[in-house]
Amino acid sequence: MDFRSAILLMYKLVPPSLSLSRIWRLGFAAVFLMCLPGQLKAQTRIDGRVQDQKGQPIPGANVSLKGTYDGGSSDADGLFSFESDEEGRHLLTATFIGYKGFTDSVTLDGQALNLTIVLKEEFNELKAVVISAGSFEASDEGKAVVFKPLDIVTTAGAAGDLFGALGTLPGAQQVGNEEGLFVRGGAGYETKTIIDGLPVLNPFFSQVPDVPSRGRFSPFLFKGTVFSTGGYSAQYGQALSSAVILQTNDMPSTSSSGLNLSPIFGGFFTQQVWDKTGFAVGAQYTNTWLFNELVPQEIEWTKDFQGLSGNLSFLHKTSKTGLLKVYATYSDASLGIRYPTPIPGLSGVDFSLDNQNVYVNTSYREILGKKWTLLATAAGNYNTDAILIQNVDNSRRDEGLQGRVALSRPLGDQVQIRTGGEYSWQRYENRFQLFGLDQAFDSELDEQYGAFFVESEFYLSKSLAGRAGLRSEYSQALNQFNLAPRLSLAQKTGENSQVSLAYGRFYQTPRPQFLGLGTDELRFERADHYIANWQWMSPDRTFRLEGYYKRYDDLVTQDALDSSGTVLSYSSLGDGYAGGFELFYRDKKSIDNVDFWISYSWLSTERIFLDYPVRVRPDFAAEHVLSLVYKHYIPKIRSQVGATYTFQSPRPFHNPGDQEFMAARAPAFHNLSMNWSYLTNIRGHFTIIFLSVTNLPGVDNIFGYRYFDPSGQPLPNYLFGLDASDYVEFAQRPPAIRSYFIGMFISFQHSRKPKDLRAPSERAKKQVEP
Amino acid sequence: MKNFLLLICFSILTLSLQAQDESQDREKYMQAMSKLIEKLDVAESVEEYQNLSNAFERIAQAEQGEWLPWYYSGFSQIMMAFAIEDLSKVDEVVDYAEKHIALAEQIAGDNADIFVLKSMVAGARIRVDFSRGMQYGPAASGFATRATTLEEGNPRGWLQLGQQTLYTPEAFGGGPGRGCALLKKARDRFESFEPASPIHPNWGEEYLNSVIAQSCSGYIK
Numbered sequence: 001m002d003f004r005s006a007i008l009l010m011y012k013l014v015p016p017s018l019s020l021s022r023i024w025r026l027g028f029a030a031v032f033l034m035c036l037p038g039q040l041k042a043q044t045r046i047d048g049r050v051q052d053q054k055g056q057p058i059p060g061a062n063v064s065l066k067g068t069y070d071g072g073s074s075d076a077d078g079l080f081s082f083e084s085d086e087e088g089r090h091l092l093t094a095t096f097i098g099y100k101g102f103t104d105s106v107t108l109d110g111q112a113l114n115l116t117i118v119l120k121e122e123f124n125e126l127k128a129v130v131i132s133a134g135s136f137e138a139s140d141e142g143k144a145v146v147f148k149p150l151d152i153v154t155t156a157g158a159a160g161d162l163f164g165a166l167g168t169l170p171g172a173q174q175v176g177n178e179e180g181l182f183v184r185g186g187a188g189y190e191t192k193t194i195i196d197g198l199p200v201l202n203p204f205f206s207q208v209p210d211v212p213s214r215g216r217f218s219p220f221l222f223k224g225t226v227f228s229t230g231g232y233s234a235q236y237g238q239a240l241s242s243a244v245i246l247q248t249n250d251m252p253s254t255s256s257s258g259l260n261l262s263p264i265f266g267g268f269f270t271q272q273v274w275d276k277t278g279f280a281v282g283a284q285y286t287n288t289w290l291f292n293e294l295v296p297q298e299i300e301w302t303k304d305f306q307g308l309s310g311n312l313s314f315l316h317k318t319s320k321t322g323l324l325k326v327y328a329t330y331s332d333a334s335l336g337i338r339y340p341t342p343i344p345g346l347s348g349v350d351f352s353l354d355n356q357n358v359y360v361n362t363s364y365r366e367i368l369g370k371k372w373t374l375l376a377t378a379a380g381n382y383n384t385d386a387i388l389i390q391n392v393d394n395s396r397r398d399e400g401l402q403g404r405v406a407l408s409r410p411l412g413d414q415v416q417i418r419t420g421g422e423y424s425w426q427r428y429e430n431r432f433q434l435f436g437l438d439q440a441f442d443s444e445l446d447e448q449y450g451a452f453f454v455e456s457e458f459y460l461s462k463s464l465a466g467r468a469g470l471r472s473e474y475s476q477a478l479n480q481f482n483l484a485p486r487l488s489l490a491q492k493t494g495e496n497s498q499v500s501l502a503y504g505r506f507y508q509t510p511r512p513q514f515l516g517l518g519t520d521e522l523r524f525e526r527a528d529h530y531i532a533n534w535q536w537m538s539p540d541r542t543f544r545l546e547g548y549y550k551r552y553d554d555l556v557t558q559d560a561l562d563s564s565g566t567v568l569s570y571s572s573l574g575d576g577y578a579g580g581f582e583l584f585y586r587d588k589k590s591i592d593n594v595d596f597w598i599s600y601s602w603l604s605t606e607r608i609f610l611d612y613p614v615r616v617r618p619d620f621a622a623e624h625v626l627s628l629v630y631k632h633y634i635p636k637i638r639s640q641v642g643a644t645y646t647f648q649s650p651r652p653f654h655n656p657g658d659q660e661f662m663a664a665r666a667p668a669f670h671n672l673s674m675n676w677s678y679l680t681n682i683r684g685h686f687t688i689i690f691l692s693v694t695n696l697p698g699v700d701n702i703f704g705y706r707y708f709d710p711s712g713q714p715l716p717n718y719l720f721g722l723d724a725s726d727y728v729e730f731a732q733r734p735p736a737i738r739s740y741f742i743g744m745f746i747s748f749q750h751s752r753k754p755k756d757l758r759a760p761s762e763r764a765k766k767q768v769e770p
Numbered sequence: 771m772k773n774f775l776l777l778i779c780f781s782i783l784t785l786s787l788q789a790q791d792e793s794q795d796r797e798k799y800m801q802a803m804s805k806l807i808e809k810l811d812v813a814e815s816v817e818e819y820q821n822l823s824n825a826f827e828r829i830a831q832a833e834q835g836e837w838l839p840w841y842y843s844g845f846s847q848i849m850m851a852f853a854i855e856d857l858s859k860v861d862e863v864v865d866y867a868e869k870h871i872a873l874a875e876q877i878a879g880d881n882a883d884i885f886v887l888k889s890m891v892a893g894a895r896i897r898v899d900f901s902r903g904m905q906y907g908p909a910a911s912g913f914a915t916r917a918t919t920l921e922e923g924n925p926r927g928w929l930q931l932g933q934q935t936l937y938t939p940e941a942f943g944g945g946p947g948r949g950c951a952l953l954k955k956a957r958d959r960f961e962s963f964e965p966a967s968p969i970h971p972n973w974g975e976e977y978l979n980s981v982i983a984q985s986c987s988g989y990i991k
Contacts, residue, residue: 060817062824064831069802071828073821097866253908539858539899638939679939686942 042110047081050074050094050117058096058119066091066103084108098122121462123413129465129492131457133500133533133546134231136169137224151595152219155629156642157673157694159741162219163204166244168627168644170546170582170599171229175620175651176669177703177732179204179213183229184550185578185605185621186241186527189511193217193244194236196325196363196377197404201426203244205333206355206385210299210703210732216331216357222246230529230548231502234453234469234486235406235418240508240527240552248325248363251278251315262743263290278315283308286333291740299735302350303336322366331357342730343712354386371409375420378403393433393440398512400426414459418469422451428512445516448476449509455486463492473507475524477515482507482524496538502531510556514570521571526553540589545581552576555609576607576615593633601625611717616662619704622648622669638679646671653704656719656727670699686747694739703732802829803838803969810846811973819850827870837878838969844870844887845971851894864894882921883971886930889913893934907942910934925963926974928956936985950989953982957990 050061057078064071065084072082084090086108092115094102099119106113136147151165158164163181167174173182180188193203195217204213219225224247226232232243257270267284289304309331316324333355338348363377384397406420426447433440455469471484486504493499507524509515514522533546555574586597603623608615617623626647633640650665658664675692695701707715708728715727806829810822823846830839847867851860871887878884892910896902911934917927932952938944956978965972982990 060820060824062827064824064828067832069798069825069829069832071824073824076817097862253912679942681940681943684943 042087043083043085044087044108044110045081045083045112046092046106046108046115047079047112048115048117049078050080050096050119051078052099052119052121058099061094061096061099061117061119063092063094063117065106065108066093094119123459123462129459129463129490129498131465131467131488131490131500131502132498132535132544133488133490133502133531134229134529134548136166136227136229147225152225154631154640154642154675154677155644156631156675156692157644157646157671159214159692159694160219161214162217162222162225163215163244165219166225166227168597168599168629168646169227169229170544170584170601172227172242173601173620173622173625173648174212175703176212176701176734177210178620179207181242181244182620183242184548184580184601185576185603185607185618186550187618187620190239190241190508190527191244192236192239192242193246195246195361195379196248197235197375197406198361198377198379198402198422198424199236199238200359200379201381201398201400202357202359202383205331206353206357206383208335208337208353209339209351211337211735216329216359217246221248221327223249229546230550231486231488231504231531233467234455234471234484234504235420237422237451237453237471237473237484237506238449238508240506240525241550248327248361250323250325251317252280257748259746259748260284260743261746262741264288264741265743276317278313280313281311283310295736295738295740297736298733299340300338300348301336302338303334303352305333305335307331307333309333318364318366322364324362324364326360326362328360329358331355337735340730341712342708342728343710346712350388350390352388356382356384358382368407373408375406375408376404393431395431397429398426400424416457417455418457419452419454421453422449424449426512428515430513443516445477445512447509447512447515450474463498465490473524475509478509478522478524480523482526493534494536497534497536500531500533500535502529502533504529510570510572514556521559521569522556523554523572525555525572527551528553540587542584542586544584546584547579547581549579550577552578552607552609555607557609558611574607574609574612576605576609576618578603578605578607578621580604593635594631595633596628596630598629599625599627612661613718614661617652619652619654619662622651624649640677640679641674642676643672643674645673651704654718655705655729656707656715656722657724659721661718661720666702666704669701670697671701672696672699682746687744689744690742692741695734695737698737700737701734703734706730706732799829799833799836800967800969803842807842807969810842810849813846813849814853816850816853819846819853822846823850830870830873835877837874837881837884840870840874840877841884841887841971844868844874848887848890848894851891852897857898860894860898864891867891880920882917882924882927885913885917885920886924886926889917889930889934903938903942907938911938923959923963925956925959925978926971928952928959929974929978932956933981936981946985946989950982950986953978953986954990957982 050058050063052058057074057076059074059076059078061074062071063074063080065086068084068086070082070084070086072080074080089105089107092104092106094117096119098121100122102117102119152158152162153160155165155168158168164174166172166181171184175182175188178188181191182188183191193200203216205216207213226245228243228245230242236243236245252271252273255271255273258268260267265284265286267282269280269282271278271280286307287304292301292304309329311327311329314326318324334353336350336352338350340348359379359381361377361379363375365373365375368374379402380400382399385395387394387396402424404420404422406418408416408418410416428445430443431440432443451471451473453469453471455467457467459465467488469486471486472481473484474481484505484507488500488502490498490500506527506529510522510525528551529548531546531548533544536543553575554572555576556570556572557574559569559571580601580603582599582601584597584599588595603621605617605621606615607618628645631640631642646669648669650668652662653664653666654662655664671694673692673694674696675690677688677690680687680689708730709715709726710728806822806825813819813822823843826839826843826846830836830843833839844867847863847870851863851867854860854863868891871884871891875881875884889910892906892913895906896910911931914927914931914934917924918931921927932949932955935944935952936946936949960975960978
């Protein structure tokens with residue numbers, strides 16, 4: 001019925017006696033009725049079922065007519081039903097978390113509709129398979145996370161040292177008298193520490209013979225740590241065996257200050273946070289005098305360790321997505337040690353060290369356009385070690401600048417590409433002074449290094465992912481290029497389990513002490529990794545089994561000695577292999593308030609490198625390594641008690657009385673460390689008091705042996721078949737059998753509210769709002 | 771002439787209808803919201819919260835420019851996150867809630883009730899794994915504090931802050947002493963609190979009283 005006929009009908013129906021105004025009113029009302037949309041329309045019933053691609057029901061989906069209130073939710077069987085007064089063509093949508101939205105047009109005309117809606121699962125990285133071969137991740141966010149940053153700090157025996165905690169993971173081994181992490185048959189220098197994309201030249205405090213070295217950086221500086229025991233991404237290079245990849249913290253959420261006190265050190269930090277800017281400063285002074293006085297020492301300290309360090313950081317949000325971070329640290333440390341000799345009556349060997357280190361890392365992250373993410377990092381380092389051995393100068397200094405730019409973007413929702421480049425300049429200066437000579441020889445080496453990488457991470461499905469990359473590097477000192485392909489694949493095998501495979505070629509420039517000599521003969525040291533891993537993971541339990549084979553090539557070897565025993569040249573003739581398997585189990589659930597993990601590594605390896613005459617198991621590589629880490633939180637006494645037990649099977653060493661090379665075995669290594677942290681508050685400020693003991697049972701651990709001739713002069717390395725009367729043996733032990741630590745940490749949360757930094761006009765706007 | 775009259779009639783009609791439509795739409799919106807809020811007040815199960823969140827979301831999609839439907843949709847999701855037994859699903863739900871909270875915030879700007887939701891999201895994340903307290907604890911109390919400074923008289927900011935403090939161990943600056951003092955502030959503010967409209971947030975008093983009864987007997991009279 002159209003308007004015209006409606007009005008005509010009206011006139012017909014209205015009796016003539018009625019006044020015009022009455023007619024008008026009636027007419028008005030009638031037309032009004034015509035025009036009211038709903039009244040004459042029919043209701044349409046819409047029902048149906050929401051299901052996934054396999055036909056399984058999806059409960060809780062939101063089905064609606066776009067732009068209206070009409071709609072319904074699917075029930076446990078995926079069924080929904082609702083009615084609508086709308087007419088004509090409308091868009092019907094269906095949505096549910098984790099699924100792609102569904103839209104279709106429907107025509108509503110009173111005829112009931114029955115629909116089957118199929119939702120496609122949205123691609124979600126959090127649920128998808130993760131490449132896990134060769135990598136352990138510690139972070140608060142993200143997927144495949146085995147560790148949280150706090151786990152590092154609370155591991156007994158690690159004494160708050162990042163590398164100490166990583167040493168309890170499978171594949172890693174710490175060697176008491178040498179710095180660094182020894183990973184899968186690789187030497188300590190084959191593990192690199194990378195901060196925000198750039199390798200750090202001096203991640204450890206300067207090494208002192210027989211004194212275990214700690215990492216320079218506090219684990220609290222980093223929001224994420226990836227410990228790769230092999231097969232890592234093409235984004236990184238220059239590490240033959242392993243990479244510790246660290247990401248610095250973003251903006252902290254609150255302003256706070258802290259005080260660190262112990263008989264051997266005192267320190268403070270404070271951080272201020274505004275809307276867009278954060279600033280932190282900290283300093284620490286360490287002096288081991290009291291400790292050395294109280295705890296029996298195996299070595300004589302001619303100067304107690306004394307150190308002063310400070311750090312500064314600055315963060316600024318340059319835009320909604322941009323973040324600039326600057327971190328700078330300075331440290332000054334000195335010590336003196338007199339090493340005993342095995343000859344009675346002979347005074348020891350004096351060693352003294354004075355170290356200064358400066359490290360600055362600046363990074364900038366921003367999203368460019370819509371898709372590209374930029375991460376640019378620049379770093380500078382300066383390190384001097386003034387070393388005197390029996391008053392003979394062995395100082396060294398190195399300084400460098402590094403820069404890196406990385407860009408990444410998604411291609412669709414299942415492919416991510418990354419590309420970037422890295423450049424570094426380093427200068428190494430060494431001073432050699434030979435015994436009995438006044439004159440010192442200085443050597444200086446400049447090295448420039450450049451690298452380019454491209455990598456793609458892709459998901460072929462939710463359960464099959466891959467990462468393929470290519471890295472090319474150039475070393476100026478070697479005047480050579482290399483090309484390193486990397487490939488990883490991961491396939492889900494069940495709800496919680498997956499298999500991963502990785503292959504990669506890794507290059508490392510020979511260490512600077514070799515580069516000055518025989519550069520013509522030297523090439524990049526090279527390793528090929530093949531890794532297979534099976535992992536089962538739930539939020540509370542993780543089990544991993546990993547096997548690997550590595551082939552080493554072009555390792556640096558020492559060629560010839562002159563009559564005084566000085567090395568004349570080096571070449572790249574070394575090689576070797578390492579193979580083995582590892583087990584890891586972590587459980588946070590089975591025992592109340594207990595978190596524990598077990599790592600076991602079996603390693604078979606041989607190599608010929610440096611001054612090794614034949615291919616053997618190197619002296620740093622133990623065949624079996626076992627770590628048990630146990631942490632028990634006892635709420636009643638607000639304490640966490642932890643214990644870590646580490647076992648390493650006997651490591652080889654060479655005895656000059658032997659005919660065969662590296663045939664002797666040092667005793668097995670055992671260490672049981674315990675710690676206790678007590679949470680309390682002092683005048684309302686959160687306080688932790690901690691106490692730790694390493695090597696509680698007092699096992700006499702021997703790292704290795706040094707050999708001297710009967711007059712007390714050190715013997716050259718690797719002599720054969722000496723008569724027992726021609727040499728004297730000296731066992732290398734840690735400076736103290738047991739080591740103790742007691743300290744407290746007080747935190748002051750600033751109660752002041754974050755400052756309102758918005759423009760006054762914006763603030764005013766807020767106030768007039770209802 | 772007839773056509774002319776018809777035209778006039780029609781234009782008057784359209785104009786008046788439009789005005790009527792607007793007030794009718796408003797009425798329809800208020801009614802629909804009120805009905806859902808009533809249901810939300812008594813909801814308990816994951817399914818109920820899911821359905822309510824869906825219904826609020828439908829209104830939000832239809833009523834561009836209204837922050838309350840997004841607010842309630844996010845709130846329903848958060849309540850669902852606290853009701854879910856399978857903790858591995860919580861993050862997904864609060865991720866979704868965060869999106870709706872952000873949409874509400876885009877429209878409403880800085881708002882105490884929205885900061886209360888943000889604080890609750892952080893609380894839900896801690897529920898998944900208590901070791902996350904280090905990370906999300908400061909966020910939870912920071913957002914709640916922000917709510918109390920934005921609108922001093924809003925009882926839910928104090929409720930959330932008080933509750934957060936109550937369940938934080940004493941060693942970390944929490945405990946019943948401090949928590950209950952804040953909850954008392956919340957109770958005082960509930961006495962005089964008037965929502966801006968019948969559909970503005972006005973929940974929490976009953977819950978507050980149950981928390982006080984359970985945990986603050988020695989601390990609040």
